Amino acid sequence: MEILFTFKIKEHDKLALIDEFPSASFHFNGSIEDEEVEKVDVIVTYGGNIDTTVLNRAKSLKWLMIASAGVEKMPLLEIAKRNILITNVRGIHKTPMAESVLAHMLALKRSIPEIYAIQETKKWANKFNSTELKGSTALILGPGAIGSEIGRLLQAFGVKTIGCNRTGRSVDSMDEIITFNDLLNKLPVADFVISVLPSTPETKGLLTTEHLEAMKDTAVFMNFGRGDVINEGVLLRALKENVIGHAVLDVFETEPLPESHEFWSLRNCTVSPHVSSKSGKYIERSLVVFKKNMKIWIENDKNFINVINPKSGY
Amino acid sequence: MEILFTFKIKEHDKLALIDEFPSASFHFNGSIEDEEVEKVDVIVTYGGNIDTTVLNRAKSLKWLMIASAGVEKMPLLEIAKRNILITNVRGIHKTPMAESVLAHMLALKRSIPEIYAIQETKKWANKFNSTELKGSTALILGPGAIGSEIGRLLQAFGVKTIGCNRTGRSVDSMDEIITFNDLLNKLPVADFVISVLPSTPETKGLLTTEHLEAMKDTAVFMNFGRGDVINEGVLLRALKENVIGHAVLDVFETEPLPESHEFWSLRNCTVSPHVSSKSGKYIERSLVVFKKNMKIWIENDKNFINVINPKSGY
Numbered sequence: 001m002e003i004l005f006t007f008k009i010k011e012h013d014k015l016a017l018i019d020e021f022p023s024a025s026f027h028f029n030g031s032i033e034d035e036e037v038e039k040v041d042v043i044v045t046y047g048g049n050i051d052t053t054v055l056n057r058a059k060s061l062k063w064l065m066i067a068s069a070g071v072e073k074m075p076l077l078e079i080a081k082r083n084i085l086i087t088n089v090r091g092i093h094k095t096p097m098a099e100s101v102l103a104h105m106l107a108l109k110r111s112i113p114e115i116y117a118i119q120e121t122k123k124w125a126n127k128f129n130s131t132e133l134k135g136s137t138a139l140i141l142g143p144g145a146i147g148s149e150i151g152r153l154l155q156a157f158g159v160k161t162i163g164c165n166r167t168g169r170s171v172d173s174m175d176e177i178i179t180f181n182d183l184l185n186k187l188p189v190a191d192f193v194i195s196v197l198p199s200t201p202e203t204k205g206l207l208t209t210e211h212l213e214a215m216k217d218t219a220v221f222m223n224f225g226r227g228d229v230i231n232e233g234v235l236l237r238a239l240k241e242n243v244i245g246h247a248v249l250d251v252f253e254t255e256p257l258p259e260s261h262e263f264w265s266l267r268n269c270t271v272s273p274h275v276s277s278k279s280g281k282y283i284e285r286s287l288v289v290f291k292k293n294m295k296i297w298i299e300n301d302k303n304f305i306n307v308i309n310p311k312s313g314y
Numbered sequence: 315m316e317i318l319f320t321f322k323i324k325e326h327d328k329l330a331l332i333d334e335f336p337s338a339s340f341h342f343n344g345s346i347e348d349e350e351v352e353k354v355d356v357i358v359t360y361g362g363n364i365d366t367t368v369l370n371r372a373k374s375l376k377w378l379m380i381a382s383a384g385v386e387k388m389p390l391l392e393i394a395k396r397n398i399l400i401t402n403v404r405g406i407h408k409t410p411m412a413e414s415v416l417a418h419m420l421a422l423k424r425s426i427p428e429i430y431a432i433q434e435t436k437k438w439a440n441k442f443n444s445t446e447l448k449g450s451t452a453l454i455l456g457p458g459a460i461g462s463e464i465g466r467l468l469q470a471f472g473v474k475t476i477g478c479n480r481t482g483r484s485v486d487s488m489d490e491i492i493t494f495n496d497l498l499n500k501l502p503v504a505d506f507v508i509s510v511l512p513s514t515p516e517t518k519g520l521l522t523t524e525h526l527e528a529m530k531d532t533a534v535f536m537n538f539g540r541g542d543v544i545n546e547g548v549l550l551r552a553l554k555e556n557v558i559g560h561a562v563l564d565v566f567e568t569e570p571l572p573e574s575h576e577f578w579s580l581r582n583c584t585v586s587p588h589v590s591s592k593s594g595k596y597i598e599r600s601l602v603v604f605k606k607n608m609k610i611w612i613e614n615d616k617n618f619i620n621v622i623n624p625k626s627g628y
Binding site: 132 | 413414416418429439442445447448466579593594595
């Protein structure tokens with residue numbers, strides 16, 4: 001069993017893998033350009049380097065381990081055609097992402113931008129309109145592992161949580177669950193509308209002008225899923241016309257967000273450069289998922305965790 | 315029973331008080347300069363306007379209702395000599411204060427200062443050292459209502475909480491309780507050291523160079539109690555020499571903090587202009603406390619809530 005890593009991991013993590021899986025042959029510090037690609041069974045990658053050309057070269061490839069959550073840019077149909085198992089690391093982002101979402105929510109409620117701004121001027125001023133998170137209502141679009149962790153923390157702060165998914169199936173830490181069909185009716189009660197939706201044909205453009213207009217004019221829209229859940233022109237107009245109160249955006253239609261984009265300069269828009277899932281624990285947790293699936297592979301079991309259905313994209 | 319309010323409250327709150335206490339005579343929108351001071355039984359004030367001159371003028375004063383938590387600047391001994399009941403609103407700050415403390419902790423962990431800074435430059439950059447709150451240890455000095463609420467929220471984030479008080483008495487939401495005597499031994503394990511101590515003869519100057527040196531060099535010291543718990547020169551030196559990692563200060567020895575103070579310009583110090591208890595719900599909650607004591611007064615009961623012992627100052 002030959003395994004190629006196309007991103008770097010620490011020496012002690014390499015030794016631990018070799019020790020735990022003596023029957024496997026690891027190629028660490030590899031590149032997708034390496035000749036090894038043609039003979040390896042497994043490629044461990046962040047995903048951005050996989051295209052049809054690579055799939056054509058990788059004649060022995062049986063498993064693509066993607067150390068990332070979003071796979072929408074990958075050639076999923078080509079992967080399906082070749083019967084290659086594809087797994088990701090969904091779930092491992094839940095702690096840093098939920099902490100980032102809470103950090104931004106609390107920052108807005110507790111005047112953190114104003115506090116940082118007055119420190120620049122060195123002038124004591126404290127006529128801020130600080131308010132409380134407690135007693136708010138949050139609507140969470142697409143609550144899986146991440147959304148449920150956000151809900152758990154919000155409930156500790158006394159925030160009412162409404163989860164919204166396709167089927168209305170129950171999710172932990174949600175006071176209420178609705179389906180996409182009920183969304184327009186429920187938006188008027190939300191103080192925060194938080195998307196953690198992946199990019200799929202169903203979620204692309206899910207939110208429209210009509211949705212923004214249904215929100216409170218004080219509502220905060222937070223996008224921590226994928227940029228294409230809403231047309232950015234539509235969102236920009238709503239922010240400029242104060243249709244909603246504020247947006248906190250960690251994801252964009254085009255990343256990096258171009259310097260010329262108006263989002264950067266709107267006073268009611270926070271631009272976060274796709275960092276909400278970052279944490280020093282990322283690779284450590286990715287390897288935990290990888291090792292679990294390695295054991296399943298070696299035991300010839302088929303019950304892999306974090307399998308992606310190449311047809312649905314999640 | 316004559317009652318003078320020296321701060322403004324909303325019309326509907328005035329009507330509600332008149333309605334609930336028909337036997338009382340309210341003087342709203344008053345000033346401490348008003349002649350009424352000489353005949354009123356109760357003064358409802360933020361506290362800053364009470365001095366010996368006022369006490370000498372207020373010959374009928376029986377109850378000082380302070381809509382604030384800290385009373386260290388009040389003429390407590392003069393108040394005691396005159397047998398004037400003094401009550402405050404401790405406890406009503408717990409929600410906004412705990413939310414502010416969490417906002418600052420999450421901001422530092424999740425790179426909020428860096429995110430705001432790059433937005434100013436309109437340049438996408440994301441090489442931040444974001445880490446997680448989860449798995450940290452917080453040492454909370456003086457856990458009463460506020461400290462316990464901070465502990466409750468921190469536990470939801472997976473933070474270990476150590477409370478430190480005078481007696482070692484147990485407090486909600488603390489994984490461990492220590493006394494001031496154990497403080498030096500325990501400081502080395504804390505990632506966050508959070509003071510919510512009031513200013514009393516016992517807490518003044520409680521923290522010294524020795525305490526700062528016992529902390530991790532990455533530790534974050536957060537002062538949300540009173541500025542005099544530590545000598546500011548000692549703290550400033552420790553920050554400049556990176557003895558500790560960062561300080562978040564909401565209170566200072568001198569407020570407003572002078573423009574010339576070096577705290578303003580240290581990159582490892584966040585200056586918050588004493589705003590952590592602010593919230594749109596402040597007066598609403600103060601009036602709840604006031605009404606409870608009004609009922610007790612009228613029923614000639616003596617079990618007032620939030621009574622200050624003028625000798626201990628809390």
